[in-house]
Amino acid sequence: MKTKKLIQLISQNLRRNRKNLVFSSIGIVMGISSFVFFIALGNGIQKVVSTEIFPIDANRIQVVTRTAQFGGLAAGRIIDDEIIENLEKLDGVFAVYPRMKLNFLATSALEGRDISPAAIQMLSRIPGITPAMVRAVRGVRMWLEIMGDGIDPRLVEKDVVAGSFQDPGPGKPIPVLLSRRMVEIYNGSFASARSLPRISEIVLPFLPAIPLTLNNSFIKRGVGGKREQTKAKVVGLSRHALMGGITIPLETARRLNQRFSGKQAAHTYDAAIVEVSSSDYLGPVQETVKAMGLDIDISERRMAEGVGLIVLLVTLGFSLISLIIVGIAAVSIAHTFFMIIFERKREIGLLRSVGASRADIRRVILGEASFVGLVGSIAGTGLGWAGCLIADLVVAGFLPDFPFKPESFFVYSAWLFVGAVGFAIFFCTVGAFFPAYRAAAIDPARALTGR
Amino acid sequence: MIQLDHITRSYGSGEGKTLALADLSLQIPSGAFVTIVGTSGSGKTTLLNIIGGLDSNYTGTARVADQDLSQQDDRTLSKFRSQTVGFVFQHFNLLEHLDALQNVSLPAFFSGQDEAQATARAEDVLVRVGLAHKLHSLPTELSGGQKQRVAIARALFGQPRLILADEPTGNLDTTTGAQIIALFESLNQEDGLTVIAVTHEEFLFKNATLKIHLEDGRMVDEPPA
Numbered sequence: 001m002k003t004k005k006l007i008q009l010i011s012q013n014l015r016r017n018r019k020n021l022v023f024s025s026i027g028i029v030m031g032i033s034s035f036v037f038f039i040a041l042g043n044g045i046q047k048v049v050s051t052e053i054f055p056i057d058a059n060r061i062q063v064v065t066r067t068a069q070f071g072g073l074a075a076g077r078i079i080d081d082e083i084i085e086n087l088e089k090l091d092g093v094f095a096v097y098p099r100m101k102l103n104f105l106a107t108s109a110l111e112g113r114d115i116s117p118a119a120i121q122m123l124s125r126i127p128g129i130t131p132a133m134v135r136a137v138r139g140v141r142m143w144l145e146i147m148g149d150g151i152d153p154r155l156v157e158k159d160v161v162a163g164s165f166q167d168p169g170p171g172k173p174i175p176v177l178l179s180r181r182m183v184e185i186y187n188g189s190f191a192s193a194r195s196l197p198r199i200s201e202i203v204l205p206f207l208p209a210i211p212l213t214l215n216n217s218f219i220k221r222g223v224g225g226k227r228e229q230t231k232a233k234v235v236g237l238s239r240h241a242l243m244g245g246i247t248i249p250l251e252t253a254r255r256l257n258q259r260f261s262g263k264q265a266a267h268t269y270d271a272a273i274v275e276v277s278s279s280d281y282l283g284p285v286q287e288t289v290k291a292m293g294l295d296i297d298i299s300e301r302r303m304a305e306g307v308g309l310i311v312l313l314v315t316l317g318f319s320l321i322s323l324i325i326v327g328i329a330a331v332s333i334a335h336t337f338f339m340i341i342f343e344r345k346r347e348i349g350l351l352r353s354v355g356a357s358r359a360d361i362r363r364v365i366l367g368e369a370s371f372v373g374l375v376g377s378i379a380g381t382g383l384g385w386a387g388c389l390i391a392d393l394v395v396a397g398f399l400p401d402f403p404f405k406p407e408s409f410f411v412y413s414a415w416l417f418v419g420a421v422g423f424a425i426f427f428c429t430v431g432a433f434f435p436a437y438r439a440a441a442i443d444p445a446r447a448l449t450g451r
Numbered sequence: 452m453i454q455l456d457h458i459t460r461s462y463g464s465g466e467g468k469t470l471a472l473a474d475l476s477l478q479i480p481s482g483a484f485v486t487i488v489g490t491s492g493s494g495k496t497t498l499l500n501i502i503g504g505l506d507s508n509y510t511g512t513a514r515v516a517d518q519d520l521s522q523q524d525d526r527t528l529s530k531f532r533s534q535t536v537g538f539v540f541q542h543f544n545l546l547e548h549l550d551a552l553q554n555v556s557l558p559a560f561f562s563g564q565d566e567a568q569a570t571a572r573a574e575d576v577l578v579r580v581g582l583a584h585k586l587h588s589l590p591t592e593l594s595g596g597q598k599q600r601v602a603i604a605r606a607l608f609g610q611p612r613l614i615l616a617d618e619p620t621g622n623l624d625t626t627t628g629a630q631i632i633a634l635f636e637s638l639n640q641e642d643g644l645t646v647i648a649v650t651h652e653e654f655l656f657k658n659a660t661l662k663i664h665l666e667d668g669r670m671v672d673e674p675p676a
């Protein structure tokens with residue numbers, strides 16, 4: 001039997017049993033649509049987790065000094081210039097990005113009324129900034145203790161959007177990166193509750209400089225030495241930036257540490273990110289690092305993996321339920337086909353008498369079923385997709401902002417759609433398998449006499 | 452053309468076993484016009500189905516048009532049915548959702564002719580059975596005699612050498628039945644087809660060249676008239 005003829009016959013038959021088939025394929029449509037919905041949702045959440053909440057670089061590890069909890073040995077090696085050099089020389093190491101804490105105290109007194117009229121003017125021109133927000137900004141009185149660290153600018157090249165992230169030298173405003181995670185939390189709950197404008201990369205260039213007082217504390221009395229007034233300019237948001245603090249160029253940190261805490265502070269690091277050229281080197285490098293008396297900080301990775309696993313399990317659970325729905329639908333397809341075959345018994349006998357072989361009959365039934373699966377799953381993926389879009393609209397329109405609220409909760413891939421259609425066709429074909437064999441086994445002589 | 456040797460066909464087993472054909476042997480020459488008669492349950496339909504390759508659960512050998520049907524697999528038998536024989540039934544067995552032309556070209560789904568060829572052939576045979584004006588009528592729009600003509604056209608579609616008709620006039624009034632039989636006669640005489648018809652209305656088949664009388668699955672000699 002030629003494929004074209006097969007398709008013709010199948011479509012003729014399907015048209016005849018339209019009602020039955022539409023009814024029994026509702027299950028397929030529902031199952032596939034929820035399958036698409038949940039997988040896309042799982043992928044979407046996984047994406048938020050892995051790119052926003054716990055971004056993980058496969059080829060990077062964070063090297064830290066050994067703390068007491070690791071074996072209770074005497075405090076491990078501190079990370080100094082020599083260690084950094086040694087790390088750089090390790091086999092497979094592509095780059096080492098040292099990270100240095102600011103070893104002195106600093107404060108910032110944010111006073112809205114001190115912002116210059118020109119800066120206020122600029123602020124009010126940003127689209128989305130309402131007069132109420134400008135008023136709120138002018139009313140700000142926030143005195144902060146500032147923590148900070150310095151990181152290698154190479155690590156954050158891509159994050160710098162409003163100026164340059166290099167040591168500007170003494171007396172100049174210091175370029176600062178803010179933690180993306182921190183800003184998310186600020187935008188999601190802090191800002192909206194206080195009618196303050198949200199911070200995003202777009203508004204950064206227009207933000208007024210932040211006053212900084214170095215070597216100063218509002219809390220600790222008797223900070224020795226001279227304090228120094230300077231300004232900080234936010235040049236970007238980065239996931240490498242310090243959570244709950246500011247991150248400045250490594251050389252600036254070194255210079256300021258040298259100035260306020262001495263030489264030692266300017267040449268020790270509290271961590272170094274080691275980037276390997278291929279993940280094959282991760283294991284050996286970790287071993288060597290431990291042998292050097294240092295440790296690997298895997299807390300972020302652990303958390304990411306933990307959350308990722310939970311998301312994965314929940315997604316799998318829901319997709320399993322969806323597939324079970326599809327499976328049950330396949331049973332109903334099987335049932336429908338048994339019925340159809342019973343009704344068409346005589347007709348099958350007739351087809352056999354005009355030359356259809358058993359295999360032909362089988363093919364027609366299986367073809368009908370897989371076509372039902374195809375149409376049902378296309379409708380299902382469409383419905384699932386529509387569900388995703390509606391869910392996004394509802395979340396965007398009716399839920400308040402919350403940290404890490406993504407633009408879309410769903411990530412689709414071509415594979416998802418192909419897989420969904422494939423599953424449905426597979427299940428329907430399996431469902432029609434027994435009916436098809438039953439139909440092929442019908443004794444034409446008997447069927448034709450109506451026995 | 453047809454040579455049956457020691458054909459035995461039974462249904463069921465044990466107590467409920469029915470012997471539908473019992474060690475039946477017979478020959479039918481090419482071009483014959485045959486009637487099969489006998490009481491109900493005597494094995495007429497069973498015999499027809501074996502000759503037509505629709506039934507292969509029997510012992511003995513059946514040679515039809517130079518093929519030993521008892522030795523063939525399902526594919527070959529299917530091909531045989533589509534190319535060598537044409538079936539005609541008492542209840543017509545037309546598909547209600549297809550018009551006359553589509554019903555007649557039904558075998559083309561399995562024989563692989565392309566659509567244009569199949570339609571042309573279907574038209575030819577419908578003209579041959581006298582239904583040139585009913586090509587696009589649905590079965591529900593046709594009379595009993597017309598339906599049977601469509602069924603005959605369908606049987607002719609594959610250019611068979613043999614027509615097997617099971618009580619083709621059973622659902623028709625006598626006049627219409629006579630017209631259908633006249634059609635068979637003309638197919639036999641003008642087109643050279645071998646026709647084998649099971650009938651309860653033997654009197655209609657005045658020109659039969661051979662009569663097979665079955666009782667309890669065996670051939671019986673006719674009592675002298």
Ligand SMILES: Nc1ncnc2c1ncn2[C@@H]1O[C@H](COP(=O)(O)OP(=O)(O)OP(=O)(O)O)[C@@H](O)[C@H]1O
Pocket residue numbers: 446451462463469470471489490491492493494495496497498
């Ligand atoms: N599928 C079947 N299962 C069981 N018994 C059957 C089957 N088909 C036929 N028989 C039996 O085989 C015998 C012959 O049946 P067959 O249909 O050949 O008779 P027939 O001569 O065509 O009768 P009728 O004139 O009523 O059509 C009968 O006794 C019938 O009951």
Ligand SMILES: [Mg+2]
Pocket residue numbers: 495496497617
């Ligand atoms: Mg019969």
